[in-house]
Amino acid sequence: MEYRIERHSGVAPYQQIVQQTKQALRLGQLLPGDKLPSASAVVAAAAVNPNTVLKAYRELEREGLVDTRQGRGTFVRASLAQPGTQAGSPLRDGLRVWMATARADGLEREDVAALLAAELDVFFPRPVDAR
């Protein structure tokens, strides 16, 4: 698991780590029992303040996704992977078919993204207090 910190995005770096971890949990790239990279490994590669990583891990721990074992590291506790999100699942295959159709119809990346975002908001409305 390697974190990629967008240096000039408006998103706080610790949130980027949280989001990327959750993304990996959803996609099944991280499974329960897996060890998250140590803070020093993350900061060496990403060149960010160590507290950023610690804060992100604390947040993940608070959400019950990971477990910090004293002196040993931080481990994945729960998976966010839904059956449908795995590669090869019918749900994902369906999305792939839809994507292929969209491309064949001449849609650009931005068009697809806008379309997805719009439908996303319809089917999965954002919580009101989102920050």
Add this chain to the structure above:
Amino acid sequence: MTPSSGPASAHHGDDASATAPALEAVGLGLHGRDGWALRDGSFTVPRGRVVGLVGPNGAGKSSLVAVAAGLRPADAGVLRVLGHVPGSPAVLPRIGTLFQDRPLERRFTVAETLRLGRDLNPNWNDAAARAIVDNCDVPLKARVGRLSTGQRTCVALALALGKQPDLLLLDEPMADLDPQRRRALTGALMTRAAEHGTTIVMSTHTLSELHLVCDYVLLTARGRILIADDTEFVQAAHSLITYTCPAPAAPSLPPQAGTVIETRRSGRVHTALVCFPLSTEGAASTSSLSLEEILLAYLRNPQASPLIAGSTRDDAPSAGTPDSHERPTQ
């Protein structure tokens, strides 16, 4: 993964210096080239923080490094380093310093320079020093005088890190490095902070990346300390409040808005950068700011009321002082 005090401090630590702040200034005054670069500066840098030392040229950043390194005494007031007098035998082995002009023996080879560090420092870590030098592709046999400025920075930084200090004082460490080395060396510094809890104080002009690297900021301008606080707290404390005025000439801000750092107006739109906003009544919108924007606003307005951890603002209204702003704790 909790930052430990590291092997260096283990046999140094008496009780007083184990808990003492990395830097503690009381009424600190520093002479610059013309007049006072800093007057009556009081601030504290807690241990284990990565501190961005920000300010225009001539604002006493290099002088502060020189005083903290014990090269010269403060011109007024007191500066304590890890609880000790700067430059005293107790503190000398525990700080690593990188000066702006990277003083090195030009006729030494890189290997000879590192050997010097090994000979003269009891806690020397040769692997750590060599890792830095390797990172920059500096050949060990090269004479220091023939290296590029960036490579010289690497060698000087290797000396500072090889010492395994509890406090690193770095004067514009990344100024003359290419992006790739900048990234690698920042990573190395952050690793040092993560693994050993080393306090890092680095002066910099690169404000856009400050929030990624630093968790504490010391901002100085026109002889004053303007900000000495946690970066997250600084960000949380400031808001940009936009008002829409009925007429362009109308009186602008409600007086109870908070500590106003900067105001701007453009036609009917009036924005104010406010520290500890008390009331957003009448505001059209309120938004948060990036650390860079806040620092720049203070640099543009050096007469602004300072924000210094551990001290109360003279002009901050006492009622409703932001207990709600939870100061992040280490």
Add this chain to the structure above:
Amino acid sequence: MNTRPRIPRPTVRTAAGLARLAWHQHRTAHRTVLALAVLAAAWALWEHHQLVTAVEHWATTCPNGLTDSPPVCDHTPGAVRTVMEQAHPPLRYLPVAVGALLGAPLFAQTLQDGTHRLAWTQSVSRRQWAVAKLCVTGGVTALAALLLTAPVTWWWYTIRHGRTATGPIGTAWRDSTPQSDWSYLPYTGPAGVAHLLLALTTGAALGLLLRRVLSAVALSAAVTLALQTGLEQLRPHLLTPTIERTSSVVFPNRTTNAWHLDQGYTHADGSLTETYNCPPGSWEAVQRCARSQHITGSYIRNLDPQQFLPLQWLDTAICLTVIALLATFCLVHVRRMKTR
């Protein structure tokens, strides 16, 4: 703040590291000085051989000395002149060169470049750093001084010894190396080393004070010269001289190898005067004139040959005392220095 100093006493490694730094910083100067000393020593040894050969040759050619001899004996051999005359100026100004070129840059160079901060931010005290620099360059200077002083001392020992010899060879030494004024005292024996070390320390202290190489070089040269001149002036007054009197205006014979300080005339009451106002004239006229001025005899003031070594050690002791003072100044001052 009463904290116990945490810099441990220098370990062998720290001491070696500081010494290596001190050597490296001035390695060109150190190597040059040692190489020049070796060359000078070789030349001085060769010159000693020349001197002895020349005087022995002179003794066989002019068995009766200067008094009754072939015209060739009117000239002192070249090797003698080299030792007695030409070697003096370089030996006299060597301390000035050492003070200006080796002493002055010792601290001034690193302070001017700002590289002192490299050492001052390692885990060693400034004092240890200064001690290492003084010791290493002091050691190099002492070694070079020893290399040069030993053969020069041998010259003078041979000459002094030769003058007291009997027979034609003694006459040859006395005649070819006529006067002994002990000017070689600061170039030989322990004083030879001490004077060069004094010059080094003077330059080092001034460099530490001025922090600029050029001004330190100039001032070191001036101060070293002044110190050497001062010691020269002081030297005749350090020990009590012997006064030899005669009861006529004819001066007593000079003692071989003594330092002839001055001569003059004695009054009836025993007081001394260096000159008297008598116009040159016949022997009787001079005698009469002298008597009219109550001059009853003449005297010469000497430092005896056996006072040479005590005087040389005294001179050395003075140098060592000043060296100690200057070194102490350096070690006290370096701790208090404020730099960028």
